[in-house]
Amino acid sequence: MNVVSNEKEKIPFGKWFKRKANGVITFLGVPANTILVLFAVILIILNVSPIISLLIKSFTLPSDDGVTLGVFSFNNFTRTFDWNNSGVSVGFFWKPFGNSLVVSILSCIFAVLFGGIAAYLLARTNIAFKKFISAVFIFPYIMPQWTLASFWENFFVNTGCTAGHMGQFQAITGIQVPQWFVYGPLPIALMLGLHYAPFAYILFGGVLQNMDSNLEEAASILGIPKWKSFFKVTIPLLKPALLSTVLLVFSAAMSSYSVAVTLGNPVSYSVLATSMQNCLSNTRNSGMGNVMALVLIIIGVFILTLNQIQTGSRKQFTTVTGKSGQITKINLGKVGKWVYGSILSLFVIFFCIFPMFSFFLESLLPNPGDYSSGITWKAWISKTPISTNDFVGFFFERKIANSLLGTLKISLLCSLFAGTCGFLIGYAVSKRRKSKGANLVNGLAFFPYLMPALALSQCFYLLGLNLKITSALLIAVVIGSLKYIPMASRSSLNAMMQLSGEIEEAGIIQNIPWWKRMTKIVFPIQKSAIISGFLLPFISSMREYDLFVFIGDDQLTLTKFMFQLRNDGCPALENAANFVLIAIILLVNWLTNILTGASIDKGLGGK
């Protein structure tokens, strides 16, 4: 025995090293492993910095200059959580926190209802107007959140509201809707639900469109009624998409700022994000703002963990096997398909087209919401200054051209980086889904989504200075890519989870190299979902503001310049810029569709 033991101990270092090295080479020989290791390192580096920064600021008193390190203290926590501090914590944290939970839960319900119903009707029925509905349903996601909120306010505000005036609906009908319908939790949740409904629509739609009909056919052959088949077969198949939707919507709604400001401020209804933003903007309360940011992150991590547990425990539903047959479509009947189609069309016209039309119209108005003297095109075509700020019309304003160019550059680069990283992460995580490494990378990839954009912006600005990075464009692309990887990786992961391992295995048996398997097998099958993973970061970057607050000057992006226009009191020009921004996004979506056959709304009957 001793001899054996001694032999074990006396393994030469060279041999031991070779054995270990072989182990590592074998491990890294699997592309999914290499991807996971690479992204684990990159994401840890990029995530650790803002988290550490946030923790430091939470546990220190704000320094006088707002940049250097303050003194260690628990004061930020006591000010935030202590019920007995003269109502500050109640007003700044507890009430907004409760409101955020209510709004987020309602938003999830609305998003799942709107997106789910639309996806189902388009993918699984013979509803009329598919092409139209499919094309415009994503508009609310493309539009900045506040435009939806402004539309709602302008349309329904009335003389019966606090600080109200006559809105469009009252002007047309004479009816005053109650204040709770105009301002407060219900409209905030409704707008957020509508804004994020395309998430549900895209994620559900992808599954419903690609799902193998064999499972439903089997239920049908066994004589199970349609409704039972829907609840026992279809809904469970949608569970991964449902969880992803709830995760994305809840986290996004919890940290959403602009809708709550527009529809909450007039009635002093604040949510955690608005309270946090106010605190972060104020030097003295910035510590409380950082604690609130931590709370938002902890909630996000909790949801993420729940999702991980579900992902780990759930049965795998292979819905794309390469053997799939035709999807069974429900016949709504000759009249039914027109009735359902008309109702859904009216819905999307009101919520998806009207807002665009309304702020195009606003760009033609002399004063916001004032139609009394007709329209004017000067915000578009005037070559002479249209305000005391010397700004000329949209088509001739050099600063708008510069900032629009900046937005396009940043958005394209963010889309490219976030989309590629997200795709690779989604692929690797799905391949190694039971491993700790996959869970780690999956969690890390989602983490930036939970970080408040403003906090990220400040942190990366300071980090850039420390690292002597002078290019605002570079910092913006890094921070944008990081922030939007979650969207791309979720989209990719959902697609990959539906993809049977057998398909790629067939390629492996044939000794086809990894890159060829990806480009010739995996990508073509799930092209629509993967390209969505590129489009989502593009859209989000195009309309991002908070993330770039500390990066570069006011002409870095069009949204930053729009903020300047708002500050300077040029609402018509701001609306014109906003309209063009959205038009460009739609154009890119359409061009992508023409050139690659894919688009965000692809696959839901919109072909």
Next chain:
Amino acid sequence: MKKKLTGLLLVASTVLGMGALTACDGKKEASTRVQKAIADAETLSHDELFKKAAEELGETGQLKIAATTSRGGRDKVKDLFKAELQKHNSKITDPIKYDTFVDGAIYTTLIGEILNGKKDGYSGTITQDGYQLQKKAIDKGYFENYIPKTWREAPGADLSAKDPFTLQYNFKTWMYNNKNKDMVIDNVWDVTHSKYKGKIDTMDPNNENVNMDWLIQLTSDEEVAKLKAAFEDSTATTDVNIDNYKQFGDKKYAYAFIDRFLSNAVFYADDGKAMAHLAQTPGNIGWIVYSKILKVEETNDISKKNIVVAALGENNTDGAKMDKSCIKGFGGFMYKHYLQVLKDAQYPYATCAFFELISTNATAYSVWGGDVGDYPSLPSINVNRTKNGVDKEIADGTKVNMSCLNDPTSTWWLGKGEAVVETPSFIGAHYDDVIDFIDVVIAAKAK
């Protein structure tokens, strides 16, 4: 165990390393190069200063200015600056880069650059918010003050604006929409009446730092005295019980006013939106930047003739002839745009030259001059706006007097207008005393 310990140490060192990086606690290098340049610049005439600036910049140097106002970046100013430099070096072609930031970001940007020893960063700033200026920059020695010789020696220069050096006063004021001709606001305590709850359009002080500065400034002895006098004059129109604030001693008038004003206010994210709302809502009151009134376009439903600046009243036909203010208490809040040189400025002479130009040259200053409510610290370069509202055409083509546009001079506002004036040193010293109270009042508004 050893493995775990090593791992733990690795994590700890990473954490500390990253923490140090993100905390941005860079080393401060004491430098007198900029101070010497400023001291020298303060002795130079316009031509001498521009000669030095031209030498400093050379053919390729570019001065970087960070500002919270976009006006200084207009071609008119840039071209003038270039022309002045070209008198001394005709090869100078692109001497200035002017970037605009929101006031929440500008201090972080500039202090971040200073602490990281950035050599080619911003040399000067045009900034606002007395509190941040005092606490973040002046008290810490990050900014240097420069007073142009030409400004100091010019007749009528407002010497109270020299430290920190002020380019201009900006003005927030009381205004109300009297389209229905059924209201008068002639005492600041009127806005605290419970009948105006939800009818006061303004910005959230947590979102707009100068609004917070105003609230802090109200607790100064001078403003408390004004509030006391106005309160005693308003007993018929106010429903404030001043005894509820007796714990604040002599300052109870300020605290009572702050409490009731904030409770009645509706907060907007920006003044443009507050102004738009006021313009279309008869019966509302605004506490808004005066110049925003110019953004209101004449239409059939909305007109500037309906907007009354409380201090000027409805019958003001010539700002130069304004007698006493039409509102008791105070007519508005004078906040400022400050000109400061950064402590490690790459081009201190060029910065001083640029500041000298915009603070003393009427053509350069004119980019700010068209707006009511903007007043230079050198009154001789002010643009006369005292009759801006006379014979103004409204939507139906008729010409009317718009009382709100006949803007008196800064002298009137500071005297008879009884404007509250932003004083960074006071705000910096007393901010912490008042902010807790303001936080509690704002917190109590939350639903």
